[in-house]
Amino acid sequence: MATLTIAGDYTSALTHFALYGLSLMVEQKHPGTITVGWSQEGQPCAQMHAEGVSEEEIAECVHSYVSSLAAEDSWVNVDQSYGVGKEAAVFSPFSPRIRGIDAEKYPDDWASHQKTRQAHLDTLIERDDLLSLLWISGLGEPSYWRFEAKAPRPDHGASRWEMKTRNKGQEFIKHRLRLMCADLATWEPSAMLSGITGQTLYDSLDNKPDSRTGTGFTVPQPTDTALAFCALVGIANFPVIHQIHRIGVTPGAYPYNALHPRLMVLPVSSGRVTPARLRTVLRSHPYRRVVDEVGKAMERGSLSPDIFVSELADEKAILREKGVQAFVAFPIAKVGSDSAPERQVLKGSAIPLG
Template identity: 45%
Template sequence: MKSSLTVAGDVTSALTYFATMGIAQIAEVEISDRASIVYSSDPFPKAELHFDEVTPAQVADALRFVAQRWTQPGSWVVQTMPYPEGQSVVERSPFSPRVKVINDLDTWQRHQRFRLSHLDKLLVEADLTALELIGGLGEPAYWRFQGKDRRPDHGASRWEMKTRNKGQEFIKDRLALMCVELSDWSTEQILAGLDGSQVNDPLGKNASDSRTSTGFTSPGPTDVALAFAAIIGISIFPLSHQSHTLSITPAAFPSDILHTRYAVLPIPVVPVTLARLKTIILSHELHVVSSHELMEPEAEKGDSRLLLDGLAASTWLRQRGIVALAKYPVLKTGSSSAPERQILKGEVVVL
């Protein structure tokens, strides 16, 4: 029985894109159904998900089951570890990819033991949704230094954009709260959030400065179910860790700076499976075309090799149903001590 779901928002919203990927991930990993993704031909194209054997309501149920599973005592989402901070000790999650600098070896070792023990448990439990999300989020980089200074944020995904003012962090102060909230939602409530027929934002109190979207849009009321799906979507963007520089986050440009300036994402105009779209996102061809699109026109004119590489890569993408890219500026705002990234309204670039 085939069914479909049109996701809230349109191609100008990175929240829509990441949520679409997250919903497809839930369908495939949690209930073993194949999901295909396509954007409509509307003036502002909408993301459509096509399922082979399940209904959108069943996918909504699966999303709630994930939230409930991750709120159980001892879960990787709710369990924390004590970290020294000055003369006191604070509880944080070792699975938050961005944490305060850890300067002592003993804390680093306890931090890593915590992570490894939970990863082993998740593997035994076959919680692939958690494992792939953790891979997409990255981790504090114990291996990264600039001179003598540690740079733990160099191991984190640039798509984890939770503000860290007042000592907050991503897992304990955002993901865990979302899981608790969604655990009690009905199927109808979750589905209404995913398709945009309602916006239910109790975590952000439906305020104009709500941060529930966690950087995937500018501040504003955001449905918790839709935002949770977008966070799951980070799992489609696994990091490539490097010893000599910061980790590479797929679709984040430039790839060699900590604070991303652009997100560039492929837009399929024919139904594409999640597996195929993931390979496209991770492809050299998308990187070439995206870099080409972000160049200054003057830089392109003098290098025929770049033009030929861009043409070949564009042809490769079009052959796979990608005839356009969505290009989203990323705003860095906030203070120097607690910077905040927000993905702004995007535009479509035809290949």
């Protein structure tokens, strides 16, 4: 059995999401073999256990998946044209925050957009690529149905954990994920594993002191590209819950109805749990209650483990039964301009269930 320790510790959102993403990629190739958890030490570290799977096979799972995404016919590489003439623009139909669709001015654009998406979703179903389907659900999609003061709000259908800055009209798939996949497909599997476990740090996209390779899961800093890719895949564990009359809900975000949340709350398990068990926690009502109550308490300046004795006693019992021993609260900084705001997840602090 291989046990991998992910780079970083419980205070890093990048580490949490990288654990989620890595376990999903290996689970797709080796179903029923994966459990995840946290080491029992002062600074708990994220660990993935793979029964009957070697480290080399784990590395090959990551390389195989990223290579499939880098393929010419992949959903990551498809583009769609919107508008005409001077208003023409080309975007990925799988980027969740594009503003290129004007359903009133160009009514055929939306039908064409949906047709392209559906064709690729059908292909993923035929290929049994359940991970990509989960990931697309986690990223969300432009919400053509949302308006504020008659202005379209396509970003209301996007995951709050897709945090690519939209400088000069850039979008997530075309200007981050596509470049990342093309680059990582040229790596040796062993180099990927080395970056994921923190033995090396190779920021092949933007190796500068203020690198954005971490895509919001860290403050600007050099970040290993393979580790960042795993974290982005981890968004698949957080499906966006679309709503007709309000902004979509992203699990783990507080406030749930804010475009730019102020807090991310994630669980830490006491032992090994399967990826499926983890997903049930992240999509559960008790988890949603914890996120909301922890967020309110932090804003009041009254957060303590006592919250699980008073307001969250029932939720504590349910979540403990599912293997949760603590939560980590991550403040989220909003920086940049009003036209291109940037979210950065800061260092987290633990809240034991007690």
